[in-house]
Amino acid sequence: xxxxxxxxxxxxxxxxxxxxxxxxxxxxxxxxxxxxxxxxxxxxxxxxxxxxxxxxxxxxxxxxxxxxxxxxxxxxxxxxxxxxxxxxxxxxxxxxxxxxxxxxxxxxxxxxxxxxxxxxxxxxxxxxxxxxxxxxxxxxxxxxxxxxxxxxxxxxxxxxxxxxxxxxxxxxxxxxxxxxxxxxxxxxxxxxxxxxxxxxx
Numbered sequence: 581x582x583x584x585x586x587x588x589x590x591x592x593x594x595x596x597x598x599x600x601x602x603x604x605x606x607x608x609x610x611x612x613x614x615x616x617x618x619x620x621x622x623x624x625x626x627x628x629x630x631x632x633x634x635x636x637x638x639x640x641x642x643x644x645x646x647x648x649x650x651x652x653x654x655x656x657x658x659x660x661x662x663x664x665x666x667x668x669x670x671x672x673x674x675x676x677x678x679x680x681x682x683x684x685x686x687x688x689x690x691x692x693x694x695x696x697x698x699x700x701x702x703x704x705x706x707x708x709x710x711x712x713x714x715x716x717x718x719x720x721x722x723x724x725x726x727x728x729x730x731x732x733x734x735x736x737x738x739x740x741x742x743x744x745x746x747x748x749x750x751x752x753x754x755x756x757x758x759x760x761x762x763x764x765x766x767x768x769x770x771x772x773x774x775x776x777x778x779x780x781x
Contacts, residue, residue, distance in 0.1 A: 581779055582606045584613060586637045586647035591735050595759055596646070599768040603775055613641055626650060626663060626704040627716055634706035635713065642710050644778050646771065650703035650763060652737045654683060654725055656692045665737070680729060680740045687725060697725045701741065701763040707774040715774045719766030723750075734758060 583605045585596050593609050600607065610616075619636040623629035626649040633647035651665030661668035661683070671678045687697060700722045707714040721743070729739035731751025738750035743761065750758055759765040 582608055582643055583775065584637060584641050584643045584645045585609050586633050586645055592648075592764070594755075595762075595764055596768055598759060599765060600772070600775070603772065604779065605775065608643075610637070613643075615640060621649070621663070623649070624663065626702055627706070627718075629663060630704045630706035630716060631708070631713060634708035638708045638710045644707065644709050644714075646705060646707050646775075648703050648705045648764065648767065650701065650767075652683070652699060652701055652741070654687070654697075654699040656690060656696050656698075657683070657686055660686075676736055677729075680737045683725060683737065684728070684740060694724065699723060699725050699741065701737075703763040703767040705767045705771045705774075707771060707778070709778070714777060717767055717770035717774065719763045719768070719770060721761055721763045721766070 581604065585593060585607055587593065588610050597607050615637065617636065617640050619633055621629040621632065623632055629649035630647050633649065634645045637647060638645040651662055653659045653662055666673060668679045669682055700720050703719045704716055706716045723744065724742045726740050726742040726749055730749045731739050733753060733755065734751040741750045743750060746753060
């Protein structure tokens with residue numbers, strides 16, 4: 581079975597390929613399929629946006645599609661950046677430093693103590709065909725927002741997301757460590773039964 585992963589993000593493609601390696605699926609991406617559609621993410625939750633993307637790309641590609649929507653929720657910022665994580669405060673999509681620096685600046689301005697710098701990464705995955713929504717699953721990782729960025733692995737907000745279990749930020753972990761505990765890794769593993777439904781297992 582050919583499974584379209586609705587992303588142009590090479591990091592995501594690698595993560596999904598690793599997690600789904602045992603399944604009899606061939607993974608393809610939007611660039612591989614020559615798909616330039618960029619559906620407007622009008623949902624107010626990660627789940628709504630994931631479903632919206634999965635169904636839009638399933639209609640265009642006529643292939644089974646896995647789409648995700650994910651982001652960072654910082655408790656002291658009332659859940660920001662949330663569904664706006666990828667373009668927080670109108671930053672450019674590739675301005676990762678600008679986005680995480682904005683989070684650090686807002687927490688510093690509020691003088692938020694360590695115990696209240698709690699946050700989580702959340703990922704919702706939707707799997708759909710052009711006939712129906714197969715289902716959705718969710719993965720979450722809890723942590724804290726560090727006072728300064730550390731590490732060079734990963735992407736996005738990883739350098740400021742501190743994981744107590746490892747006493748490191750996500751950006752300081754190896755790829756295999758991160759995939760095991762990350763929100764996307766957890767959601768992807770939870771999505772395996774949805775893919776097995778499609779495979780008729």
